[in-house]
Amino acid sequence: MTSQARFEPTILVIFGAGGDLTRRKLVPALYNLLLDQQLPERFAIIGVARKNLDNDVFRERLREGITRFSRRGEVDAATWDAFAGNISYLSEDLTHPAAGSALRTRLEEIEGEWGARANRIYYLAVPPVMMQPAAIMLQRLGVCRDCAHDRLVVEKPFGRDLASARSLNHFLNDLFVESQIYRIDHYLGKETVQNILAFRFANSLFEPIWNRRYIDHVQITVAETVGVEERGEYYDHAGALRDMVQNHLLQILCLIAMEPPITFDADDIRNKKVDVLRAIRPIRPEDVHRVAVRGQYLKGSIADEKVVGYRQEENVSPVSNTETYAAFTFHIDNWRWQGVPFYLRTGKRLPAKVSEVAVVFRSPPHQFFPSAAVESWQPNRIVIRIQPQEGIGTMIQVKQPGTRLLLGGAEMKFLYSEAFKTSAPEAYETLLLDVIRGDATLFMRADQVDSAWQVVAPILEAWEAVPATDFANYPAGSWGPAAADHMVARQQHNWLQPARTAETG
Incomplete structure (x- = not known):
């Protein structure tokens, strides 16, 4: 059994996908996991940000980031084509009352093609001020209610002081189960x-x-x-x-x-x-x-x-x-x-x-x-x-x-x-x-x-x-x-x- 076969189908949704964290760290890391056969066989990345980009422009930006910042350097063309085929981009204003409908449609499309309910990972690579709008949108859409399959990744800083950290914790725990929340510290x-x-x-x-x-x-x-x-x-x-x-x-x-x-x-x-x-x-x-x-x-x-x-x-x-x-x-x-x-x-x-x-x-x-x-x-x-x-x-x-x-x-x-x-x-x-x-x-x-x-x-x-x-x-x-x-x-x-x-x- 290969490493890939051990994983369930997975969709990674990156909010703030137009930022440096995605280009310099997240996608190069995912590409290296692919080279090491550590990604699920059925794996998709959906980038979400406010800027209007088409899929090709977004993918090319990510490829340049892998070449510059991955520990393995220049990408292999054939491997990149296979990897990039699973990457898509959505332009969303997270603060808009109707935000998220395109994301829900895209999730359903991917899972329909796979014929399986995927593990969904929602990565908040956004400034602190945007964490609550993103979480509220996810809760409103009902796309992350399955505690066994849906996970929320929250980047630091997690609060500015004790009071704001407690407020953010209370807010997230009102919307999600604690076991769904992954507060990340790259150290x-x-x-x-x-x-x-x-x-x-x-x-x-x-x-x-x-x-x-x-x-x-x-x-x-x-x-x-x-x-x-x-x-x-x-x-x-x-x-x-x-x-x-x-x-x-x-x-x-x-x-x-x-x-x-x-x-x-x-x-x-x-x-x-x-x-x-x-x-x-x-x-x-x-x-x-x-x-x-x-x-x-x-x-x-x-x-x-x-x-x-x-x-x-x-x-x-x-x-x-x-x-x-x-x-x-x-x-x-x-x-x-x-x-x-x-x-x-x-x-x-x-x-x-x-x-x-x-x-x-x-x-x-x-x-x-x-x-x-x-x-x-x-x-x-x-x-x-x-x-x-x-x-x-x-x-x-x-x-x-x-x-x-x-x-x-x-x-x-x-x-x-x-x-x-x-x-x-x-x-x-x-x-x-x-x-x-x-x-x-x-x-x-x-x-x-x-x-x-x-x-x-x-x-x-x-x-x-x-x-x-x-x-x-x-x-x-x-x-x-x-x-x-x-x-x-x-x-x-x-x-x-x-x-x-x-x-x-």
């Missing part, structure tokens, strides 16, 4: 992020020491060299905390800190993640300045190229108070992690593009080596590299060659590219395949979204109540504001320098 589709579970729970070497007795602290870094690019208008209303921390970084923290699930069932794993979020120590308003740091980049240099400051970026207010850098100290109040600080940081216009988790272990209880032998001693640590070089490194101490007793650090490395000699699937390939399968393991549940917003809500409220007075406070090309260094120094720690490679700059 959870990355191969190394998923591998955190395997690393922790499939290896008896590590899990016994994954607790407060042996681990001193944890650092999670997601750094970008780019500025806001063409997203100035969106970013100036979001900022680093909303854009990265509330979703991506807290999701990684959950995987590092969660308890072992009983099974690999989606709800069992998501329950453990929610337990972590609920165990994060609430931040009191008077403590925000001690455990949270914000920054904004000013002009500087990235890879020897001069760049402008944030307030000089296109579609950004010249007096903007939006943070482009954020760093935090979180504590998890449970038996496993009591007293272990988790440091999170993310920012734009930093020296390297890198995402990694550093788990730093406690020092040996007794140091008997001569002081001269341990001048360059560093604690053991495990570094999980999410990008750009996916892999895991373990830093250990060894004797350096020579007649003197000198200890130094050495790294034991595992790299995906070397171990498997094949390119890992893109995050959206993994996530779209899971939606097709009906596997919600890597998607956020309503209570998980709510708990994540509760963690950051006190920080958001404090920052909005008291505008920053020291922006811009870090030059582009640096590792952020000095206040972030002071925050970790108060607990006798330092930020670790992420590994720099030819890819990171």
Whole structure:
């Protein structure tokens, strides 16, 4: 039996199909799944957007996107023709009272040709303001009432704060069953992020020491060299905390800190993640300045190229108070992690593009080596590299060659590219395949979204109540504001320098 034969007929409807997400990520991912024989034999894509396009123009736009952005490059003509034959386009104004009739007709036409009721996936690749009109239209048309076959995929941002996230959750749950809703965070589709579970729970070497007795602290870094690019208008209303921390970084923290699930069932794993979020120590308003740091980049240099400051970026207010850098100290109040600080940081216009988790272990209880032998001693640590070089490194101490007793650090490395000699699937390939399968393991549940917003809500409220007075406070090309260094120094720690490679700059 082929991989394709295992799947039921599926129709993917993409709202906002004229946007970059469809061209750069979604359709290249689907094309790669086709090449890997991971799409259903009967599969159709319906693009829906306001702009008037015919099918041929829409398909050509998608083909250009695959050629530019797919990990496999140029399309094969015969394969593309077979793929494109299943793509159609509809022009719809989602806010119009009569919107959707053409979509319902097209769905019925496809299923009539197949002679089967298909799984229908409705992907909301639309701005937040259009999510409710799209969902209302679907509910009014009655095209997604079958809980076993109909699924709704919702892109981030999922709310702007706790109140708006709860409002959106309540709205969607009034129209759909929770099991139909797939809240997507593309970070959870990355191969190394998923591998955190395997690393922790499939290896008896590590899990016994994954607790407060042996681990001193944890650092999670997601750094970008780019500025806001063409997203100035969106970013100036979001900022680093909303854009990265509330979703991506807290999701990684959950995987590092969660308890072992009983099974690999989606709800069992998501329950453990929610337990972590609920165990994060609430931040009191008077403590925000001690455990949270914000920054904004000013002009500087990235890879020897001069760049402008944030307030000089296109579609950004010249007096903007939006943070482009954020760093935090979180504590998890449970038996496993009591007293272990988790440091999170993310920012734009930093020296390297890198995402990694550093788990730093406690020092040996007794140091008997001569002081001269341990001048360059560093604690053991495990570094999980999410990008750009996916892999895991373990830093250990060894004797350096020579007649003197000198200890130094050495790294034991595992790299995906070397171990498997094949390119890992893109995050959206993994996530779209899971939606097709009906596997919600890597998607956020309503209570998980709510708990994540509760963690950051006190920080958001404090920052909005008291505008920053020291922006811009870090030059582009640096590792952020000095206040972030002071925050970790108060607990006798330092930020670790992420590994720099030819890819990171």
